[in-house]
Amino acid sequence: MLCLSHMKDQKGEYMIETASLPIQGQEHTGNFVVALAGNPNVGKSTVFNRLTGLNQHTGNWPGKTVIKAEGTFSHRNQRYTLVDLPGTYSLHASSSDEQVARDFICFSRPDITAVVCDATCLERNLNLVLQILEITDQVVLCVNLLDEAERKKIHVDTAMLAHQLGIPVVGTAARSGRGLSKLKDVLHDMVIGKIATTPRQVVYDQELETSINEIEKRLTPYLPNWINSRWVTLRALEGDFNILEYIACNRPGNCPQQILPEEVALCLQ
Amino acid sequence: MSTIKNQEVPILREIEPLLPDDIANIKDRIVSSIYQQAEDISARVVKTENSYQASLEARLDGILTSRWLGFPIMLLLLTVVLWITITGANYPSQLLASGLFWIEGHLLHLFSTLGAPAWLTGILIQGMYRSLAWVVSVMLPPMAIFFPLFTLLEDLGYLPRVAFNMDNLFRRAGAHGKQCLTMCMGFGCNAAGVTSCRIIDSPRERLIAILTNTFSICNGRFPTLIALATIFMGTLIARAYSSILATLVVVAIIMTGILTTLLVSYFLSRTLLRGVPSFFVLELPPFRKPQLGQILIRSLLDRTLFVLWRAIVIAAPAGALTWILANSFVADTSVFALIAGWLDPLGQLMGMDGIILIAFLLGLPANEIILPILIMGYLSVGTMLELDSINALRLLLLDNGWTWITALCVMLFSLLHFPCGTTLYTIFKETHSARWTIVAALLPLALGILVTSMVNQGAQLIMR
Amino acid sequence: MTKIVISDPLSLLNIPVGGSARVKTILTIGANRRRLLDLGLIPGSQVEVIRRSPAGNPTAYLIKGTVIALRNEDARQILVEEADYVMSFTHEGSERRIYD
Ligand SMILES: Nc1nc2c(ncn2[C@@H]2O[C@H](COP(=O)(O)OP(=O)(O)OP(=O)(O)O)[C@@H](O)[C@H]2O)c(=O)[nH]1
Ligand SMILES: [Mg+2]
Numbered sequence: 001m002l003c004l005s006h007m008k009d010q011k012g013e014y015m016i017e018t019a020s021l022p023i024q025g026q027e028h029t030g031n032f033v034v035a036l037a038g039n040p041n042v043g044k045s046t047v048f049n050r051l052t053g054l055n056q057h058t059g060n061w062p063g064k065t066v067i068k069a070e071g072t073f074s075h076r077n078q079r080y081t082l083v084d085l086p087g088t089y090s091l092h093a094s095s096s097d098e099q100v101a102r103d104f105i106c107f108s109r110p111d112i113t114a115v116v117c118d119a120t121c122l123e124r125n126l127n128l129v130l131q132i133l134e135i136t137d138q139v140v141l142c143v144n145l146l147d148e149a150e151r152k153k154i155h156v157d158t159a160m161l162a163h164q165l166g167i168p169v170v171g172t173a174a175r176s177g178r179g180l181s182k183l184k185d186v187l188h189d190m191v192i193g194k195i196a197t198t199p200r201q202v203v204y205d206q207e208l209e210t211s212i213n214e215i216e217k218r219l220t221p222y223l224p225n226w227i228n229s230r231w232v233t234l235r236a237l238e239g240d241f242n243i244l245e246y247i248a249c250n251r252p253g254n255c256p257q258q259i260l261p262e263e264v265a266l267c268l269q
Numbered sequence: 270m271s272t273i274k275n276q277e278v279p280i281l282r283e284i285e286p287l288l289p290d291d292i293a294n295i296k297d298r299i300v301s302s303i304y305q306q307a308e309d310i311s312a313r314v315v316k317t318e319n320s321y322q323a324s325l326e327a328r329l330d331g332i333l334t335s336r337w338l339g340f341p342i343m344l345l346l347l348t349v350v351l352w353i354t355i356t357g358a359n360y361p362s363q364l365l366a367s368g369l370f371w372i373e374g375h376l377l378h379l380f381s382t383l384g385a386p387a388w389l390t391g392i393l394i395q396g397m398y399r400s401l402a403w404v405v406s407v408m409l410p411p412m413a414i415f416f417p418l419f420t421l422l423e424d425l426g427y428l429p430r431v432a433f434n435m436d437n438l439f440r441r442a443g444a445h446g447k448q449c450l451t452m453c454m455g456f457g458c459n460a461a462g463v464t465s466c467r468i469i470d471s472p473r474e475r476l477i478a479i480l481t482n483t484f485s486i487c488n489g490r491f492p493t494l495i496a497l498a499t500i501f502m503g504t505l506i507a508r509a510y511s512s513i514l515a516t517l518v519v520v521a522i523i524m525t526g527i528l529t530t531l532l533v534s535y536f537l538s539r540t541l542l543r544g545v546p547s548f549f550v551l552e553l554p555p556f557r558k559p560q561l562g563q564i565l566i567r568s569l570l571d572r573t574l575f576v577l578w579r580a581i582v583i584a585a586p587a588g589a590l591t592w593i594l595a596n597s598f599v600a601d602t603s604v605f606a607l608i609a610g611w612l613d614p615l616g617q618l619m620g621m622d623g624i625i626l627i628a629f630l631l632g633l634p635a636n637e638i639i640l641p642i643l644i645m646g647y648l649s650v651g652t653m654l655e656l657d658s659i660n661a662l663r664l665l666l667l668d669n670g671w672t673w674i675t676a677l678c679v680m681l682f683s684l685l686h687f688p689c690g691t692t693l694y695t696i697f698k699e700t701h702s703a704r705w706t707i708v709a710a711l712l713p714l715a716l717g718i719l720v721t722s723m724v725n726q727g728a729q730l731i732m733r
Numbered sequence: 734m735t736k737i738v739i740s741d742p743l744s745l746l747n748i749p750v751g752g753s754a755r756v757k758t759i760l761t762i763g764a765n766r767r768r769l770l771d772l773g774l775i776p777g778s779q780v781e782v783i784r785r786s787p788a789g790n791p792t793a794y795l796i797k798g799t800v801i802a803l804r805n806e807d808a809r810q811i812l813v814e815e816a817d818y819v820m821s822f823t824h825e826g827s828e829r830r831i832y833d
Contacts, residue, residue: 041554055571060426062552063450063468086467090771094764095470120555121798122315124773126307127300148555152324155316164310175560204302208295215287222283236284238299239292300770304778330793330800331784339787433802437788440804446791470764548765548807550772553793553800 040087400588443538620725
């Protein structure tokens with residue numbers, strides 16, 4: 001296990017802070033790491049509590065969880081480490097709680113990313129789902145708050161959604177525990193390889209796709225093989241060069257040690 | 270910043286010529302494409318006949334954030350929650366006190382039968398046990414009532430509405446609207462409140478929120494306020510109205526705290542942390558029906574017992590320390606009385622006395638233990654030896670020259686003084702700066718000294 | 734019944750409570766622009782003005798099925814297209830929207 005976690009400060013510089021994070025890709029002697037990602041206030045911590053039996057604070061407002069929490073559970077003789085993340089609307093985080101989520105999803109390489117979303121406003125939630133699918137294909141979607149959706153007469157066709165996205169989709173109502181055993185089954189099937197995902201890739205306009213292909217070709221040799229080169233290319237196209245610098249200097253022995261947040265430097269000027 | 274300069278990174282040199290010029294436009298195109306597909310998918314999988322405007326939510330929001338009712342409802346809810354807490358805590362507090370002090374009597378008896386030395390009995394019973402007993406009986410009941418009520422409002426979805434209502438005030442103070450949410454978290458615990466400031470993107474506004482979080486009365490301080498308000502303000506008028514007056518006093522102190530938050534934020538954003546208000550988006554989630562059973566269990570187990578345990582862990586050694594200070598003598602006076610003597614002039618200026626100031630200083634690790642230390646301090650220098658009920662507490666304080674002015678100044682100083690040790694440590698961790706941590710400690714302290722002195726002088730003038 | 738005809742340029746702030754409009758251009762730049770886009774405020778999306786806070790600022794909008802509050806100075810940066818709506822004032826004086 002490599003011990004690195006990643007922080008990005010306000011200017012968009014990536015910084016590294018020591019903390020223990022599991023890294024995928026090595027042979028699994030221990031737990032499978034499942035990250036709980038999603039928009040704020042969709043019930044991630046509620047799912048986390050239900051699965052792990054722990055008591056993360058929950059509350060009906062966006063921003064309740066600001067630091068990640070870990071817990072474990074077992075299902076069918078397999079142990080999992082579940083990571084509850086702060087909510088985020090997208091992977092272009094600007095506040096430090098969202099950065100925690102973004103960095104975990106993008107750089108800590110959990111074995112599976114479980115994206116929790118709100119059945120009552122699926123479209124906005126899908127924005128994040130599609131972004132996450134650009135980074136990793138080990139994704140399961142948990143359409144939560146089904147009870148609330150039913151009350152509001154909103155119907156979500158989960159089978160169709162799974163078909164559209166190319167990943168498993170489980171409908172849940174985490175507060176009452178509905179659907180969570182199904183979620184555990186799906187996680188199990190994913191780690192044993194019974195479920196293979198074929199995530200839908202966002203297709204951009206013609207001109208953009210051409211640049212993407214061209215740049216991706218040039219970039220790939222520089223990138224470690226765990227990172228999705230198309231995703232990195234997109235970030236480069238958006239002008240987020242920090243990620244490239246970050247990856248370029250994130251080799252053993254070449255890590256920036258700086259942990260002074262920019263806010264202090266800014267305020268003390 | 271230890272990031273590598275662009276030209277040193279070969280990867281960048283290689284792709285630079287391939288990049289388009291209008292990066293801003295590309296960002297838009299990327300998001301638009303993603304959203305287009307999200308829209309496309311959701312059109313296929315979601316069927317709805319829902320409309321926000323017709324919902325119950327819209328109507329409830331219409332009342333809770335309405336122009337005329339928004340603020341009165343907030344004030345009313347605050348008052349009702351505190352009133353329930355104060356009236357509900359009154360009887361259990363007395364019961365706990367008499368129970369725990371009944372046990373103390375038996376413990377003392379046991380120790381003397383066993384022939385334990387006086388110093389041991391002193392440290393263990395009069396020091397540790399007694400401060401524990403006070404912490405438990407003063408803190409447990411109000412917290413056990415306040416936490417569930419607060420969680421109820423939180424789970425209902427009321428907090429973002431408060432932020433929505435109050436944002437204009439924060440905007441004018443040059444602060445972020447979500448500071449209101451961090452302030453609400455501070456009512457539970459300031460350390461948690463400081464951590465929750467991470468939801469604020471702008472570093473400047475986040476720092477303002479961190480520095481002013483201590484002006485939210487945390488649960489370590491609530492019980493002290495409630496006890497003092499009940500003891501002093503409650504007796505000013507007929508018994509039937511006493512809990513209402515006590516409630517109003519506590520509400521007034523909380524409002525003073527909110528006002529201070531706004532004024533200090535205003536001051537900071539025009540001096541040390543100059544800048545214009547940044548961007549603010551706040552989602553107002555749907556109202557959700559709270560799960561009552563769950564709330565009761567969780568707030569009792571996770572919050573009340575947790576906070577109580579923390580208080581106990583700190584109160585026991587602090588009690589022992591106070592007893593030792595009160596019973597080690599230099600010449601004829603105890604060390605405690607000596608220090609109290611030094612601090613007395615400052616205390617008198619602020620409408621209090623030296624012993625009260627010692628209690629605040631020793632209460633640095635956790636504000637919960639201020640009252641027990643105060644009690645032990647008075648017991649050690651005074652004539653009264655036993656103190657076994659809330660009423661006896663009142664007599665003790667009166668014996669030591671307390672008036673309603675003293676009580677008021679203590680309440681104000683408990684609002685305006687350095688944050689507790691845990692909060693200061695959290696501030697240090699969040700800002701990575703010793704300087705801001707010192708500012709966070711000294712700013713409220715200076716305000717406290719100023720305000721209590723002024724209130725004291727003013728009140729003395731009026732009373733004359 | 735009053736028919737309100739609004740001419741360009743129009744920002745989100747100009748839309749009265751109860752009205753709705755289609756986003757045309759977002760003038761906000763940088764990280765804040767991104768934030769708006771991520772919430773679903775992209776050119777072409779429909780926004781409904783729900784209510785103003787007691788002091789008149791911020792204002793709550795219905796965007797992609799969720800209620801989002803924005804400060805008025807930020808809403809001013811969001812230019813919108815005239816949406817087809819008719820304002821009618823009912824006898825209580827409250828505004829109600831009727832789709833054509
Ligand atoms: N009715 C219903 N309510 C739910 C369900 N899941 C969660 N909730 C409620 O939704 C609110 C938010 O839940 P959290 O678990 O705190 O959400 P979160 O995603 O962790 O939120 P952040 O930490 O702020 O990102 C809480 O009040 C929960 O009780 C559900 O399935 N049905
Ligand atoms: Mg959470």
